[in-house]
Amino acid sequence: MALASLIAKHRRTGISVGCFNIRANAKGVARETRGASPANAGGAKSLGLVPSGRGDLRVNGRSGFALDSPARARSIYTVEALQKSLVSFGNESLNLMLMLGKFFRIGSNLLRNFVQLYTTQASPDDEEVMDHFLCTVLTDIENNPTSSWEACFIYVDKLCKSGNFSSALRLLKLLHDKGIFLGQNAYDSLLAMATEGNEMDFSSYIFKYLLVSRESLSSAAYLSIAKVFAKQSERSHLLRFVKEITELASPKSTPVLNRIIYSFAECGQIDKALLIFDQLESVKCKRDLITYNTILDVLGRVGRLNEMLHEFAAMKEASISPDVVTYNTLLNSLRKAGRLDICSSIWKEMKESGVQPDLLTYTALIECFGRSGNVHQSLTLFHEMKLKQIRPSIYIYRSLISNLKKMGKVEVAMAISEEMNSSLSELAGPKDFKRNKR
Incomplete structure (x- = not known):
């Protein structure tokens, strides 16, 4: 709904929406006023806005708005006023806020407060309104010279905490399109929330973004992605994710998948770790020494010694020479299981292979x-x-x-x-x- 129509609706209802902290320099006022013409009925005049002569914009008194000094507006136009408007007019008040933000460049603090109110009270199903809102947030971030990744994170964080991960994902994509990186700690925090909310798509996007952008992937990020997939009973989701990661990280996908396998094992998801290990050949990802050392440790820790020794043999058949980590893994797993006879054989082989x-x-x-x-x-x-x-x-x-x-x-x-x-x-x-x- 146009701003003028919303103003008229507020005037008809008699409900005051408080005072807005609206400031504009003289050049901006002139530019908006020049934009008004009989042909398009645009610009500030068509909205009932007139220059005050002091560099501010005022709404004609009959509109029902009281645009006072910036200091008084800041003290009167509070979060409570926003909430009252939002409850009374639903998404129309959102449009009003966005239009006012477009013309008067609402400050970051006010917009952040509105983010919190919108995410908790407005319907997230109106994608058109939400997209408009997200674009306004992005514009506010770009136009505010004091904004940083912390400010951007506030918007995404509030959307996630409200459970609106779909809108948070859209905002993240907008930020990434503009080359705005939130920082490793921020992404780890978002991944943790997504894991708690069982948001597989949101988690996958962040993980893949960090991977493609060549940013560092922390141990917390790997652990979060393992936890969110651990809650998925459908194997096809995990297999599709593994295939996507292999394609995105190629030709260096093996180290990434090694760490994913290890993270699943850390979460106690042994079967899923083995599923990824078995999938490597089908996605044309070559197993290396670390891959085998990881899977030997996984099998050894859960006492699946026969499978462990089978993979040890397969490792040598693939012409991958064991190192000291390989032998230590075997010796410790066999020792804990009381297989002392095999320990002697492994020790003998280790000495013969020249591994110190x-x-x-x-x-x-x-x-x-x-x-x-x-x-x-x-x-x-x-x-x-x-x-x-x-x-x-x-x-x-x-x-x-x-x-x-x-x-x-x-x-x-x-x-x-x-x-x-x-x-x-x-x-x-x-x-x-x-x-x-x-």
Whole structure:
């Protein structure tokens, strides 16, 4: 509805809509006034707006509007006035607000308040009105020199919090078309809200946008996308997403999908992680060393050892050489499951392949041989690691002491205990265990 018609409607009803903080410089007033002609009935005069002589625009008194000084308008035209107008006139008041914003460039704070009111009280189904509103928001952002990504985020955030993700998505696309990037923390926050609201389309768009724009994808972003797809029972959605990611990230899609697989595993979605792994060949995404290391860890953590050893064999058949991470994953998974006999075979293969053991390797082997009663082999490995200048950890010492006592080697256990107590400040810590993780 045209602004003049809305003004007339407000006048007929007798409902005051308060005072608007409307300012315009003299040039702007002249430009709007010159735009009015008998032919088009446009411009400020056709709307009942006349220059006040002080650089402001005033509505003729009979219109029912009281356009006072900017200071008084700011104090009177409050959020409550907006709310009253919105409730009384629904989307027509939105059109009124947008038209006023177009002519008088409503300030950012006022427009933000209206965003909150609109998202909570107006119907989100009116796409035409909403698109108009989103364009007005974008114009306000562009015209305000103090605007930043934080200001843009406020608009999208309020739409998401109101549950209006479809409008939030349209606004995001408008911002991205204008080259406005909200910042990694903002996207992580939006993804978290989308995950909570089970908004698959919204989450997918943000993830794919970050991927295509070559912006960094945080661990939180990967985790959010895994969580939102974890709530989807339909496998086709996930498979379609994997295919889209492969095409968008090509030719470097493998690292992205590796992290997606790992994130699904972190969420406890083992079957979906394996589904993506199995899908890689059909989307022509080549598995690499990290792909196999990831899937071996996933299978090992849930005790699916036969499948783990099967993939280990497939890895070697694909001419991908295992590294220290591969062997450590196998040794730790087998050790936890009590498959000590296979641990010895893996250790032998590791030495023959020339892969150098590290702290994690020795930790697994010393405990493995100690638990099997072969404390002599455990002590041999313990001295070997110290010769290689690999600092033992308190876990290794405790494992040795416990297993030596079980085998009746009390004196040796006491000597190891004294050595541990005298070198506590020099022992390897948690950071040393994480060093070789990928």
